Amino acid sequence: MKKLLFFTLFAALGLGSCLDKDDTYERLKPVMPGLEIVQRARTQNHLAMQPANAAFRLGMLLAEAGDEEDLGSVMYAGGTVIGQLFDNLTTVEKVDAGYRITFRPDIVGADGYARSGSLLVKTNNVAQLADTDAGHFWEVIPEEFDMKTVTNGSLSTVHLTGGRSSRVWANGDGTYTVAAKNIIVGFDQADYASDWTAQFTVKPADASLKYSACAGKDYEVEGNAEGVSCFSFDGQSAVSLSYELTDATYRTITAIRTGTEAASLISSNYNTATFPAREVLIEWSVDGDNRRMQTIRYNGSVVTI
Structure with a gap:
């Protein structure tokens, strides 16, 4: 069951192409709680910013x-x-x-x-x-x-x-x-439901915002968000989260290409055995073959995929 949840979460993170590597699951075990934190915070922010x-x-x-x-x-x-x-x-x-x-x-x-x-x-x-x-x-x-x-x-x-x-x-x-x-x-x-506040600065490829001048090009994004989310980590109450983007670039609405994502648990209604650390940091980059890479830092562990 844990492995099934891992595959579901990792596909949601947009890195399903890495799943064919035999050691991926074992390598990511130490940072999986951090990945769940950032995925929940990212999804909450995505929904609230619609x-x-x-x-x-x-x-x-x-x-x-x-x-x-x-x-x-x-x-x-x-x-x-x-x-x-x-x-x-x-x-x-x-x-x-x-x-x-x-x-x-x-x-x-x-x-x-x-x-x-x-x-x-x-x-x-x-x-x-x-x-x-x-x-x-x-x-x-x-x-x-x-x-x-x-x-x-x-x-x-x-x-x-x-x-x-x-x-x-x-x-x-x-x-x-x-x-x-x-x-x-x-x-x-x-x-339960969210009470979410966010503010981000977006820099498109062209300040006029004409679609023909921006399509297929990167957007630079920075900002932060926090509040009560629409998710629960204890099955009884909504967990509060924070989410931050620094020097981020996007080309589509779903896939960060470069920059840093940070997320944290800011309430205490969660199991500390399941989530031994509150904060997670992900550094995104693109390699020479235009493949997205991420370095995950959580609870003293560092994993690059």
Whole structure:
């Protein structure tokens, strides 16, 4: 059973290609608790940042569209930009407050989640994300927004019911801030939900955010998050976690390429025998064959895969 859980976790970390190495399981045993901590923190952050990240992608679509009002007709590299930023069944509708992004549940995204419901992006009368600032930001309101995924053979539904705010704005130096405060995320039939706050700085390849200028290129990301998560390590209450990215680069929404990930347990409702240390650090790099590598540091052990 432990080995099955290991394969599930390691595949979730995006390194399934390493699983054919006979000694991988044994080598990673000392750091497996750390990998579980960072995977839970990363997933919590990914779920909570959904509204703000969607607004950022909308900014790329609108920058590419320019004066074109029919957003579904905006094309790049032989496909619609909506299809490449979201999926081919997602619709983006102009409304009085800004834009409504509506998802169809029969499409599974690159991150393994099928989304349903809508996100209302309030643009505060600023037409392009590149023209916003910290005082004139875009804000996102979830409207019956859910995410479904299959975990260990079972269908899980995640409800994002709101929070204090999800915002995104330009910093005037080619970077953008993507922020969320007190975001409430919870699984179906769970008795607990998250209270998650995060703020990250994103630097795209082109400050204009035009999709054609950014597609296939790296994004630089830095920032941190913490709070009560939607996960439990004792089966009774939600565990509190922290998550941090330093000098990170991404090319897709699911795969960090370079930089450092750090995560930690910040509450005490967990088994110290299972998790002998609170903190884990992962250093990511890309080798000469463009393969992602990670060095995991946990409880005095250091493993490179």
